[in-house]
Amino acid sequence: MKKLSEKLGSIFAGLEAFLIQFPKTVIVLLLITCGFSLHYTFHNLGINTDTTEILSKKLPFLQDRARFLETFPQDEEAILVVVDAETPERAAQAVAYLGGRFRRETEGVESVYAPGEGAFFDHHGLLYLDLETLNELAANLIEAQPFIGALSSDNTLKSFLAILGLALTAEDRELPVDLNPLLKNVGHVTEGLLDDRDILLSWQQLMLSDEQDLLSTKRFILLKPVLDYTELIPSEKALQSVRAIVADAKSALPDVSIRLTGEVVLEHDELESVQRSAQIASFFSMILVCTALFIGLRSVKLVLITFTVLLMGLVLTAGFATVAVGHLNLISVSFAVLYIGIGVDYTIQLSLRYQEFLQQQVPQQQALIQAVRKVGPSIMLCAVTTAVGFFSFVPTAYTGVSELGVIAGGGMFIALVVSVTVLPALLQLFPLKSGGKLSQSTFPDWVYEIPMRHHLRIKWMALALTLAGLGLLTQVRFDFNPLNLRDPKSESVATFLELLETKQTSPMTLTILADNELEALDKARQLSRLPSVESALTIFDFIPEDQEVKLDTIHELALLMGFRFATFPPLQQDNIDNHLTALTQFKNHIEQHLQDHPVSELSGNLLRLRHALESFLLQLQSKSLPEQESMLNRLQNNLLGTLPDTMNLLLQVLDADIVTLESLPKDLSERWLSKDGIFRIQVFPSKNLGDHENLKQFVAEVRGIAPNATDLPVIYIESGNAVVKAFQQALVGALVAITFVLLLVNRSIKDTFLILLPLLMTAILTAASTVVMDNPFNFANIIVIPLLFGLGVDSGIYIMNRLRSMPDEQRSVLQTSTARGVIFSSLTTLCSLVSMAFTPHLGLASMGLLLSIGLLLMIVCTTLVLPACAHKRAN
Known part of the structure; x- marks a missing residue:
């Protein structure tokens, strides 16, 4: 390995000696290349945000899903509109209003479907009642024919209260419902007005059993939106149109709750949440990264040069992504994070070794050449091993990570080229001052000697922690439910979770x-x-079921009812005097009933209703005539407003057929x-x-x-299984490939094991931390693994190569620029992503937390455990 490193170092040094003679030419050529890359990327790189395409379509469960959507395409990418109202009549009005508006919105909405709504169910609704309920309803309606007839000729509060009062005093039941529930609802409506609240009495709920699905106050509309997958948020335009209609509906129907959920809305809200969280994280990350780089490099000029090199590498990597893949998906879009995290490592190692030579009074140009000679072979080996690791993800079924592997693997070689060309060229044009005193001893010397002095304790502690981590690996789990990654306070997530709670409304x-x-x-x-x-x-x-029997009942009911109207008349206006007289007489009827029957099944509701009427009449006395009229009209509307709709619906269902x-x-x-x-x-x-x-x-x-x-339950579980399997295959493949490369280069099993040691320990302990901190792997934070894989291998290579090249084996490697580079490179990556742990998006937060733990563990394993384990070899 030493001879190979010397040969590579000589090649790098010779190349560098040639290039730094023409620093401006090198920079101009790279800038022109970056310009072409940026132009090509801007015009050709697409963004595929279709989450169904981040896994291979060859997977059996996705083929099942594809067959289903091909057969029933209406269910693909739907928006679920959830309508909640106090009464079924109001819910039906809201659905009719929204349905009409959505059907006219042709640009954003492709199709509209309201389950259980429309003319068909209005016409055949009674057939879906069970036979017992239908017979009970028919009996009630026949008995209430005089009530219906009286209101059809005089649909006013006066007529209604007169009939109700007669039922109390004469005990002649001519109502379509039980008297006790009706009295309770009349009292509830009256009490609502006392609090200036309009509560509508539902005649459908009174006439039918409230357990029937037809009377549900929760209704649904399924919308198929027009999606544009060339946009970062494909559903943006469609949802803007839908939400504008919903906003209008909320203004027109303020007492109705209208919410949006479904996969389209959930994914849209998640992307918005990710963007907001990323903006918050980016702001703080930039501050933290600049701070970390300045502390590590101790030069504003070097920090600016580092950012320039990273930016050029990013632009070139984006161009490579455009040529190699052609688009970014929701996973591969994170290539920039991976590039910065690993690419900054190369620039920091070169920069710190360059500073080290300057501190030793080496001339400027010679310092650049020597820095590349010493560090070049290491970063080249790092680029090869890291790229091999990323390329191991390519054959997996997880297309999102497979494409990321192609882009990130190629990006490692771009980072290598840019680091050994642009960085020295910029330093040649903007050199640092030679001989500046750059203290390497921030702490007392004994701190740097800890790995050597306490190598046995560190080894035993590392072994114990690793064994404990291996034990916890049996409890590591993957949370395949994407709902757990989303903001639970958002409307779409809260609504979806609410629907899951009941059997009748579960969207899963x-x-x-x-x-x-x-x-x-x-x-x-x-x-x-x-x-x-x-x-x-x-x-x-x-x-x-039993259609013939039910139709006989319905047709007999139609004959016995003998309706003489095509539609039930609407509410009629009445004067204040008639209203007041009706209320006073009705109150007297209540008092008479209570006097004649002090203890009856009606007593409780009648006492409450009497108190409500007394308070209502007393409140009326304190108001002006216009206010009295308004209040009385509201009472009439709240009590009888839904009756015409209910009776008109009844007229339709009485004409049902097979x-x-x-x-x-x-x-x-x-x-x-x-x-x-x-x-x-x-x-x-x-x-x-x-x-x-x-x-x-x-x-x-x-x-x-x-x-x-x-459907969704299978997609959730099988996607999680596919992701876990893909990562297991890729990580095993990456470990085997990296081990092979290291063995080929080092020709030493011991050296290869020591280089891999930080990676293996970090991987085991990071996975174990997910159990201890109850932060399981998920679709978001699993992306941390390839980043830690790359950084872990690189750090081990840097430390081992420096240990191997040190003339004095007793000197602590922690006092070298290499160790400082490893630490500050990891801290820079940590700073760039740690702020995600505090964002509202739970997926990003879990990623930030896991990455922070992994990077801190990697620093410890690389700077303490590796030197301690290599100590015997050094002796």
């Missing part, structure tokens, strides 16, 4: 494709019996039965899939019956 479902009806029904039956499955739906579940597969609406049927006759089975979980174990159980049980099941 699984999809199975069946080639025929028999297969679809058979698999649905098998899946429905699984403990982790709440239900398994097919298109046949949209064909109501539902068949052919009569199902197109936007529904095409999501369950493809044009090629492929049936879709959608499987809903019985547990909250926000829990890791529930998710694994759900996927495992369903795939036990249907191995080709797909």
Whole structure:
């Protein structure tokens, strides 16, 4: 190795002696090259932010997903609009309003689908009730025919309260609902007005059981946005349009909650969060990096030169990325971080060795040549081993990291070339002062002697920590749930997590494709019996059961009701006197009922209602006539405003007919039965899939019956498995390749082991720290591994080469510029990324934390453990 290093050193020195004679020419040529690279990159480098393409499409689970999306393309990249209202009537109004606006937004929205909404369900809604509920409703409506008839001719508060008062006193039930719930709701509405709140009485909820899905106050709209993957944030324009419509809807319907979630919104919000976090981190990183470089190099001029060299290398690496790959993905976009982290290492080692020679009174030009002679072979070996490590990621199925491996591996050779050409050329043009006293002893001498004096203790401690770390490796886990990387306070994440909590609204479902009806029904039956499955739906579940019996009931109800109106009349305006008279008389009816029946099932609600009416009438007395009129009209609207919509809906469903597969609406049927006759089975979980174990159980049980099941739960788990497998393969391959290169160069197993020692210990202890600090590996922080791999190998090479070349084996390597270079290079990288640990984006925060731990461990392993383990060899 020594002879090879001397030969390489002579080659580097001869090349440097030639180049520094023409420093301006070297810089101009490199600047021209950078200009061409920048121009070519600007016009040709694309950005692919499609997260589905960061893994190889040849993976079986992605092929299953591709088949599903090819068969049912409506489900690809959807925005989920969640509408919450106090009543089902208000929710339906909001969905109708939003649906109309979204359908007119053709530039940002490709398609709109509102499950369970529209003319079809308005017409056939009663058929989806179970037979018992339908019969109960029919009986209630027939009994309430006089009530409906009276309000259809006089739809006012006076008429309503008169009927209600008669029901109390005459005990003649002519209402479409139980009296007790109605009285409770009337009291609730009246109390709301006392607090200046408008609470609408829902006649749908009163007439039907509130457990029916048709009466849900939570409704959904699925939007397929127009995405542009050439943009950094593909959904930006579409979401701007959607959010503008939502903002208008919130103004028009202030009592309705409208939220956006779904994969498109989650990824968009995450990218925005990453950008904000990166901006925060970049600001503090720049300050910390400049500070670290200044402390390490102790020269403003050298810091500026270092930044110039790094910037030129980055530009050239970007050009290489454009030629070699053609685009950046969400993983490979981090090549700049890797380049700076490792590339700065080369410039720092050269700069500090150059300063060391100047301190020894070596002439300026000779100092440059000698610095390149001594450091050149080491950084060349570092570039080769680090590049080999990165190239080991290329064959893996993790396309995102595979492309990063190509770019970062090529970038290492670019960093080498730029460091040994541009850096010396700039120092030749802007030399430092010779002979400046650069103290290498910041601490007392005994501090630098620690690795030698206490080498046995350090070895035993290192062995103990490594064994403990190996023990903890059995508990290392990979968090495959990307929701855990996102800001839990953002609307999209909070809404998604809320939907996961209930069986009926969970967006984490699984999809199975069946080639025929028999297969679809058979698999649905098998899946429905699984403990982790709440239900398994097919298109046949949209064909109501017992249709003939239900239609007989509905048609009989229509005849008995004998409606003489095409539409139920809207609320009629009335005067203040009639309103006040009606309220006073109704209060008297309540008092009479309480007097006649002091203890009855109605007493509790009647007492509360009487108190609310007394407070309401008292409050009216203190207001002006216009204010009284407004308040009374609000009471009438809040009590009867939803009745016309409910009755009009009833008029439609009384004209229902047989539902068949052919009569199902197109936007529904095409999501369950493809044009090629492929049936879709959608499987809903019985547990909250926000829990890791529930998710694994759900996927495992369903795939036990249907191995080709797909959708988000499978994507999450299998993506995590693919990433872990890819990194395991790559790291083993990288370690084998690096070991082979080191053995080839060093021709010594012991030297190769000592060089790899910091890397191995850092890797083991960093992985163990994820268990101790409950900061598991995830899609974000796993990128730390290749960075630590590169830095760990480089640091070991620098320290071992310096130890091998030191004339006095007893002299501490920690007092050399090489050790200072290793420490300050690592600290510079640490400073460039540590601020991420304090950002709101949980993924970046976990990356910053893990990287900080890894770099600190690497410094300790390189500067203490390696010299201690090499001590016997030195003797």
